[in-house]
Amino acid sequence: MPIITLTRLADLSAQQWDAMVPAGQPFQRHAFLSALEDSGTLGPDSGWQAEHLLWTEEGKTLAAIPGYRKMHSAGEYVFDQGWAEASERAGIRYYPKWLGAVPFSPVTGARLLGDPAAAASLLDHLPNYLAQHRLSGAHINFTDTASSQLFAGRTDWLQRTGLQYHWRNKGYRDFQDFLDTLASRKRKQIRKERGSVAAQGFEFEWLSGEQVSEAQWDFVYTCYANTYLVRGRAPYLTRDFFSLLAERIPQNLRLVLTTLNAQPVAMAFSLVEGDTFYGRYWGCLAEFDRLHFETCFYQGMEYAIEHGLSRFDAGAQGEHKLLRGFEPVITHSWHHLRHSGLQAAVENFLQEERAAVLVWQEEARQALPYRQA
Template sequence: MTSRSTSPERTSRIVRRHSLAALDESDWKALSEGNPFVDWRFLNDLEQAGSVGKPAGWIPYPIADEDINGRILSAASAYLKEHSHGEFVFDWAWARAAQGAGLSWYPKLLVASPFSPVTGPRLLGSDRHPQAASRVIEELQRIVLEHGLSSAGINYCTEHDARLLDQAGWLSRYDWQFHWSNRDYGDFDDFLATLRRRARKNIRAERRKVQESGWTFRWVSGQDISARELELATRCYLSTFALYGNRPMLNAEFFRRSAASFSDRFLVCIASHADEDLACAVFWRSESTLYGRYWGSLDDTRDVHFETCYYQGIDYCIRHGLKTFEPGAQGEHKIRRGFLPVKTRSFHFIRHPGMHRAIAQYLKAEDQALMRYREHLETLSPYAE
């Protein structure tokens, strides 16, 4: 696939690339709104470490709308996909339906942050340059039609993106995640005071059990992390995937690069017992948000999981004045620990008219089920008010 230029009278042009390295880092970063998972460094680290690429079934194909001086106005981290792994917006049923109808679902085009179910700008610059972002949408559609792909998807997008995609007629889909919000708490006890008695009692019991068992915790950043601690993060990540029989897409080189790239915005919370590091959780942060991404353990540490992944993160946010904690996808059990449902959005352009109609009908039924689910979630809130 080659780059496509716009007509001469236009004051901008669309370009297609085969690597993020072919696009200007500073322009890209200026449009990423501080979100680490669409940051040029994060996406480039994935490429350079081999976590994405043809062997991984995530073929980089970034698209940008540039002005006449080559400055990026809008862009999308697009990938040609040969499977649906690592997306967290599940379309396996659509793939099976396509196969049953004698159609191919793969390859497809996806705009996403690989392996990262984190809402953020997917049409970079859509807030400042909506016309340029609309041209990127048109280019995504053009690629699907030109190359006979089944579809294009845009996962975990912002409301700015959503408005433009609604206008373009893409199919809308949503789901629920569970996030924690800092209500200007002074400390962890201040947070607990806002909960109902039972929730407060359960959290204190979970934390006390871990403490009395002799576990200790420390945070290290990419700026200070040692080679041994990075090795622990990699081993713990791999252990989780081995436990569930899944293929790990990240590797030691990615974690090494990301720690160096993000410095104090890359964080690892390490759980130790009897002076031995046995478990950890990997986080990234922005100015306002903590993102929990990867957990793993070298021992049976169920209770330590909740402390490392949730309570330590809440404590960190309170100490550092962060407003939001996003601990990852799924997990209704997070509600009783103070995390509440937040809507996530994705959009889909389906080439085949019959598949488009079938998926639209599917999404209509799914929407109704998800609204009923939200009503159920509201009854589980642990907060006293």
């Protein structure tokens, strides 16, 4: 079988890997994925074991899927815990499974990398790979259009849809230009929120990856970790991950630091590439009224307008984004389960879920704050 397993991305050169990654895909690049591994964020103790699949012909790597052997379903943002529980109740082993995804990053993008014909061959042979390695199934999350098209006609793969909220910069001159597109009541609400934050005395500073000091990365990590600790959970990422990312792709990193009385109190960490602003992590040292909306959304929207970025992907979930102009966007993932009974049960569930997601999307559109034409 010409599928080769790579358990350390560092064993393949960045040049070879990145040659298969389309433009505008920072999360699929060697620098991002290898930083997760090299920082100790991933590994056997985390339940994420790197298992990247390469398709080779005559010793040449033609296609790849970044992937992981999983012993749980945490950190994926396409939730299959219910499938796992039902499977275990029926006496069907669900873990380990194989996952094609970017860990902890619910970002749509290329998942089947490299030559499309070779990537299709990789998909053809993947069920046999799963059987040989005693994996319950394969799950490939948040695929872009090009990757999704490679699943067309494959009846052994089940399509799952979800919903996220993305903001579009429709050529706005400034933030006021955006506000002018909103209904009067919604426009007043946003002005009130921003005014409340300004009245409390908060100030904001934007930094690129090259400008952030190690002491500032310490602060970033403290804020990031705090968002998990307050809920009684351990953070996914390690402190070293941020330093490695700053070392490897500083040009893609953006940080907004929020200060009060000249002291840092909150932050929002993002990536940019191509025409897209990717909001990733936020955190604060204490709770402040309306600060989350300003730091995570309005600052990012202003940045996108100022720098001519057309899309702001603010991550998973969050219906509160609708009221701030983030529009509902359908996401796609694909699932192959080796147990035929489980596959059939999940297929029935997904048919009902897809219908519900479409209804949910239409209801979300009705809640958008834009003026009606």
